[in-house]
Amino acid sequence: MSTRGMLRNRPGTIDRPLTHDPKHHDSKNQAPMTTFRTDQPARTSDAFASNQNRNLEMQLMPEALARAHMQQRLREAEHERRSQRLLAARRLQRRAERASLRARRALAMAVMQ
Numbered sequence: 001m002s003t004r005g006m007l008r009n010r011p012g013t014i015d016r017p018l019t020h021d022p023k024h025h026d027s028k029n030q031a032p033m034t035t036f037r038t039d040q041p042a043r044t045s046d047a048f049a050s051n052q053n054r055n056l057e058m059q060l061m062p063e064a065l066a067r068a069h070m071q072q073r074l075r076e077a078e079h080e081r082r083s084q085r086l087l088a089a090r091r092l093q094r095r096a097e098r099a100s101l102r103a104r105r106a107l108a109m110a111v112m113q
Helices: 003-009 044-112
Strands: none
Touching: none
């Protein structure tokens, strides 16, 4: 028996799906297709919700990545501003200390004369 003949004898194959339409119905040896418990589709609400969530997450990934990148850059900019302020404060402190020493020397010179 050829494979083509074997496919004809099976009800509802991939090549010849079982249909109840009289125009497409091959009346030779086809039994009505029965559904088994395992053939029942999964609950569409769970599968659909899971698929929707996965699709939504995939679509939002670039946005989340961009947001994380921007937050990192903001933290780096804030760190840079703090370090610049610290350097400026140290510079001003040194300048103030030098001015204080000059004033003390000037006062000492004035008292000595």
